[in-house]
Amino acid sequence: MSLTCAGIGSPIVAYLGPIASYSQQAALQAFGEDVWQLKPVDTIQDIFVEVQSQCATWGVVPLENSANGAVDLTLNGLADYNRSYVNIQVGGDTYVPVNHYLLGHDSPTVPSATSQSSKAQELPIDSFQHIQKVYSHPQALGQCSKFLDKYLKNAQRLEVSSTSKAAAIVSNDTTGKVAAISSELASKAFKLDVLAKSIQDQDDNTTRFLIISRNDTLPAKSPTQFNADCQCSGGRKTYKGFLSFTVSRESSRALTQGLSAFADSDISIIGIHSRPGRVLPFQYIYLVEFEVRNSGNGDRRIGALMERIGSVTQDHRWLGGWQACHESTGDSH
Known part of the structure; x- marks a missing residue:
């Protein structure tokens, strides 16, 4: 394209x-x-x-x-x-x-979330009985099922392509009988009232x-240099990176050897995904995310990893990396 x-x-x-x-x-x-x-x-x-x-x-x-x-x-x-x-x-x-919000147009008889508690659990049970339809993305509807079952059990749930699309639909209907599950950003973009805040089942x-x-310079077989200017407050630097590789299906130990290369290089794997390679049946591309803590000698360790990966896989590719911070009390996102 x-x-x-x-x-x-x-x-x-x-x-x-x-x-x-x-x-x-x-x-x-x-x-x-x-x-x-x-x-x-x-x-x-x-x-x-x-x-x-x-x-x-x-x-x-x-x-x-x-x-x-x-x-x-x-x-x-x-x-x-x-x-x-x-x-x-x-x-x-x-x-x-x-954070999913219930958006719509204020009913004259029902105060919006801006004038009452932000916690949906504290709303009167009949707060939204006037709403007949709720639009949102299927995942958002599912993630707010407890709220919907409690406050909008008689409202029709209508699936659309995105939470933004739901807000756009509701913005064009001023009857007050429709609502959208969307974001706070959407409430501002489409000039909708916030009827209830944080209505998702799980807060995390x-x-x-x-x-x-x-x-x-890509595709590369070795990583770029560390960003020495990365600043961390209250923690120490770590380095996160992505690479991909494929292995021969003829060797029963090829995948094990590829993954062992990380431990051999003193590097932690924090995520593995596989996608069909689309060249040979049932041969996969493995996407590995890793982390190097105490990364003062990270360049040397990553260099050793890439050399080892190259020796035990059919093909490998460096997909980038960046500095992150590791807090002493837990990982910082």
Whole structure:
């Protein structure tokens, strides 16, 4: 897929649209809008294409959700079966808490959440009996099932493509009889009233996003240098990285040897994903995220890892890395 990129003054950050999505919130959190132009695109694949084609300097892609697991379309982009994104690397991550809000138009007889307690559990049981329809993404509807069963059990639940789309639909209906499950950002973007805050079943629902960019030295068999300017407050530096590899199906120990290379190099594996390689049946591309703590000699350890990986796998690829902070009381996101 080829793109013609218009010359624009501000550097561009591509994210999964539409506007007011949690992906936009992640882009705002990581970049802001003072210097960067945030560009919504239609699919996760489009983000990879925008960055590879240099139509965007950075991309923000969802990697995993604490309740729903990994995002396959992002893993497919990193696995890059067709070598379409050979210059793309991962350069960071950001975490966005998923707080679902009930949005709509205030009923004259029912006060909004701005004038009462923010905790949905404290609302009168008949607060939303006038609402007949609730729109949202299927996952959001599922993640708010307890609230819906308690306060909106008679309302029709209608699935749409995104929480942002739900807010857009409700913004065009001023009867007060419809509502959307969406974000606080959407309430501002579509000028909707917040009827109830934080209505999700679990308070620890979080989505992790990766920051991707183009590195014209890739594909590489060795990592770039550490970012020595990374600052950590109250903790010590660690280094996170991604790489991928494939192994021969003819060797019964090939995968074990590939994973053992991390322990042999004193490097911790913190995540493993596999995607079909699409070359041979049942041969997989393994995507491994790792962490190097006490990273003063991290370059040497990662160099040893890449050398070892190269000797025991069929193919391997460095997918980028970044400095992070490890707090003494736990991992810092």
